[in-house]
Amino acid sequence: MTEGSVAPRSVTGASMGTAPERLRVLLVEDDEGDAFLVRELLSEAGAPFDLVVATSLSGARPLMRGVHCVLLDLGLPDAEGIDGLRRFLSIAGSAAVCVLTGRSDEHLGVAAVAEGAQDYLVKGQVDGVLLVRALRYAVERKRADENARRLREVELRQAESARLERGLLPQPLMQTTRVAVHTFYRSGRAMGLLGGDFFDVVQVGDDKLHVIVGDVCGHGVEEAALGVELRVAWRALVLAGVSDDEILSALEQVLMTERRAREVFATVASIAVDLAGNRATVRLAGHPPPVLLADGSAQPVSARTGIVLGVRPAPTPATDVEFTGHDWSLLMYTDGLIEGKTGDGNERLEVAGLCDLLGETSAADVPLSALPAWLVGRAEQVNGGPLADDVAMLLISRGNGR
Numbered sequence: 001m002t003e004g005s006v007a008p009r010s011v012t013g014a015s016m017g018t019a020p021e022r023l024r025v026l027l028v029e030d031d032e033g034d035a036f037l038v039r040e041l042l043s044e045a046g047a048p049f050d051l052v053v054a055t056s057l058s059g060a061r062p063l064m065r066g067v068h069c070v071l072l073d074l075g076l077p078d079a080e081g082i083d084g085l086r087r088f089l090s091i092a093g094s095a096a097v098c099v100l101t102g103r104s105d106e107h108l109g110v111a112a113v114a115e116g117a118q119d120y121l122v123k124g125q126v127d128g129v130l131l132v133r134a135l136r137y138a139v140e141r142k143r144a145d146e147n148a149r150r151l152r153e154v155e156l157r158q159a160e161s162a163r164l165e166r167g168l169l170p171q172p173l174m175q176t177t178r179v180a181v182h183t184f185y186r187s188g189r190a191m192g193l194l195g196g197d198f199f200d201v202v203q204v205g206d207d208k209l210h211v212i213v214g215d216v217c218g219h220g221v222e223e224a225a226l227g228v229e230l231r232v233a234w235r236a237l238v239l240a241g242v243s244d245d246e247i248l249s250a251l252e253q254v255l256m257t258e259r260r261a262r263e264v265f266a267t268v269a270s271i272a273v274d275l276a277g278n279r280a281t282v283r284l285a286g287h288p289p290p291v292l293l294a295d296g297s298a299q300p301v302s303a304r305t306g307i308v309l310g311v312r313p314a315p316t317p318a319t320d321v322e323f324t325g326h327d328w329s330l331l332m333y334t335d336g337l338i339e340g341k342t343g344d345g346n347e348r349l350e351v352a353g354l355c356d357l358l359g360e361t362s363a364a365d366v367p368l369s370a371l372p373a374w375l376v377g378r379a380e381q382v383n384g385g386p387l388a389d390d391v392a393m394l395l396i397s398r399g400n401g402r
Helices: 034-046 057-063 081-092 105-116 128-168 221-239 244-258 350-358 361-365 370-383
Strands: 021-026 048-056 068-070 096-101 117-121 177-184 197-204 208-216 268-275 279-285 292-296 297-301 318-322 328-333 391-398
Touching: 021 034, 021 057, 021 128, 021 328, 034 048, 034 128, 048 057, 048 208, 057 081, 068 128, 081 096, 081 105, 096 105, 105 292, 117 128, 177 279, 177 370, 197 391, 208 221, 208 391, 221 244, 221 268, 244 268, 244 279, 268 328, 279 297, 292 350, 297 350, 328 361, 328 370, 350 370, 370 391
Parallel strands: 021 048, 021 068, 068 096, 096 117
Antiparallel strands: 177 391, 197 208, 208 268, 268 279, 279 318, 292 297, 292 328, 328 391
């Protein structure tokens, strides 16, 4: 459909400075005469363009790959006016779109730009130089818009991360000074978004401290949100006075209700510390055991392990631990800390390797408050680079702590 004519004008294509980028332009125009004139305008301007022509929206669709800018007629056989522009913008992707039409209508031009077109050009009112300039400006505007959109996405993700961090990484709810608690979290995801690791500490009465470290399988926002729900639910169960034997079963019910898919599960290490009796009860639901630092050595707690939460509901076995003195620490962690390699083939650090790191001479000189971060640094050294998974740690210390 012919909407107007493009009048060629004599122009020069000389330019100063570095050679401009060569752009691939798609002209969507069903009038052969107008398509010929556009090609002539670009040629006379000496512009470094590769021009591809389509006569319809359906014909343009398979030609979009690698296109920087589109010149779109608003009178195509299968796409008319603003509705046609909307349809084309839905397939344009990262390509800039300039309307090139015979309709000299200011309101239509404003509407086209409002819909997402980078420019509105009228046939017969542009020469080669103006057309080249409009195309290049359109491409740069589109790139600026894309950059602004990506920046906004990063800002939103950072704000989301901050909200999740407040939920996943709470302040310990405790008053006692008989033990100290040190926490650590490092995300393994790009752009620092949190995963599904979580921890919490709640004191009940004068002598009992409840501690949990958990890991929801997966590395996404939904897993992080589920981790927040589980942590809050656990804290509520503890504060409500639910029996220790029933807390993890109730937590599993929350997990199975709130998870997005049946395949989602969580591992949990839960410890109830009797401060007056200097002992603890450990419950492991598919989670690696805590490491006990005492008498100058580091050893994993020999605790029975139940199945992960969310697979087949079953009671999590309890293991009692008696502390022989008043100088000890319990290190709880997620498996991201021990899944890195040791530098010997494909062998992983595992719990034994973690105990070896804690047994190094240099570890004894590290303050307890800095020990979790030091451990991650050493694990990354032996891994030969950053750890791939999220790492959460919680260190409970009494007396000298080791």
